[in-house]
Amino acid sequence: MIMNMDPMFLALSLFRRRRFDKCIDICTSILDKQPLDQAAWCLKMRAMTQRVYVDDMESEQQMDNDFLDENVLASAPRPGTSMKTAVAPTASGLGTRPRTATGRPISGVARPGTNARPGSAMDRLRTARPATNQSARTIRLGTAAMLTQKDGPFIQVSRLNVAKYAKNKCLNKALFEYLFNHEGDVRSAMELAVQATQFFEFKDWWWKVQLAKCYISLNLIREAEQQLRSALKQHHHVENFMRLARIYLRLDQPLSATEICKSGLEIFNSDVSIMTELSRIYEALNDTATSVKFYRNIVVEDAMNSEAIACIGMYHFYNNQPELALRYYRRVLAMGAHSSELYNNLGLCCLFSQQLDLTLACFQRALDLATDPIVKAEVWYNLSHVAVAAGDIELAIQCLSLCLSSDPSHASAFNNLAIFHHKMGRTNLARVYLTTAKQLEPNLWEPQANLEFLQSK
DSSP states (O other), X not given: OOOOOOHHHHHHHHHHTTOHHXXXXXXXXXXXXXXXOHHHHHHHHHHHHHHTOOOTTTTOOOOOOOTTOTTOOOSSOOTTSSSTXXXXXXXXXXXXXXXXXXXXXSSOOOOTTSOOOTTOSTTTOOOOOOOOOOOOSSXXXXXXXXXXXXXXXXXXXXXXXXXXXXXXXXXXXXXXXXXXXXXXXXXXXXXXXXXXXXXXXXXXXXXXXXXXXXXXXXXXXXHHHHHHHHHHHHOOOHHHHHHHHHHHHHTTOHHHHHHHHHHHHHHSTTOHHHHHHHHHHHHHXXXXXXXXXXXXXXXXXXXXXXXXXHHHHHHHHHTTOHHHHHHHHHHHHHTTOOOHHHHHHHHHHHHHTTOHHHHHHHHHHHHHHOOSHHHHHHHHHHHHHHHHHHTOHHHHHHHHHHHHHHOXXXXXHHHHHHHHHHHTTOHHHHHHHHHHXXXXXXXXXXXXXXXXXXXXX
16 A cells, blocks of 8 residues: 655655755645644745855855954054964975065965855855754644745745744744845844843853854954853853854954964864864964964864865975975875866976976866866966976967966066066066056065166166
8 A cells, every 4th residue: 555655754854865945845835735834834944044054164254454344453463463464484484485565475275265256145144053953743833924925935024023933942043044044134133043042041052153143244243252252151162162263363363363262172172173273374374384283183183184185285385395295285186176276286296396297287187177267377377387497488478478368467477477578678568567567466576676677777
């Protein structure tokens, strides 16, 4: 005898298998028959949330300097106490790495917070801890706010009784995640978090963290700091340490951020996420020795951590050890990563380690995989160095021209073109290229030095 599976059980199975679209369809069919079914309503709400879930710990963008930002403590902080005035390293490590006039490295690794994508929905998508209190089918009756209109919004936020739902332990967390992640309605989510925090008598650390996330979205940094400090007193969680460290980075207080991360490591020994945050902070402060030390500890704990392996390889490359860097990048390649950036780095390591038979093959692969014009421009720029190493100046000029065709704002390419044209006797053209490079990248010191050299002649 063939028996049909219960629709609610099927929807739960689809949700666990992350087939959210089908789960939403089944929940919708259940709600069409029973509009006040809170179990189906909650499951559909969670499925819609998970479908657009983005971990804001790995997608949070670094805020640019804003002269209207009231959270800035000092306009001229002491060296070593700010990300803006990081002390340039005096050791040989990374000594040949390209730098700006302020001493900050130009090239590096693409990690979370370094690539902003204008127009994306990342700024309104925030994560929350998955709800832990799941109701089966014990709670059945709902309110008028649960009724869904066809071709309309799933939840009518304006009709929600926030105070009532804040007291419902089975629905309040799922509703907050839906409002915060799916709808992007930070104010309604914050109102729900405030009501829930008061209902639980300020003893639930999870709601304090969610309230801090709302404050961060509204740029209320000091209020978020207070909530996270209070949450840490009640419960030690890795996410709490990470978010508090990010707040201090937002306030340009890297020393406080490192103290928070180190206190987190005392409780969560050898936690990879906290050590990764520490490594990034020390690298931003130009303390490469300490940064690599933590990256090595990360590799001991997680041998498949591609960020740590790539950063160690970058350290060895700029420390005049391309053979060691090649080993690390080959490790990343063996892990299954195939990208234009990886093959570009492999080509540079092969070039400087005198493995010339593999250099052009790696760069050819990098060009084949490059889809972003900016990345393609960087590959052509590095290929110009290969041409210089081979002694072919005309080929180097052609590579730099192709670089500028992909990225017309590449200041280093203009600077190198000026050098080549100066050697060929085209002084006026070289001066024009150097002036263009200086206008495109004022912090780049090479065009300014070269211009002064031409003017002195």
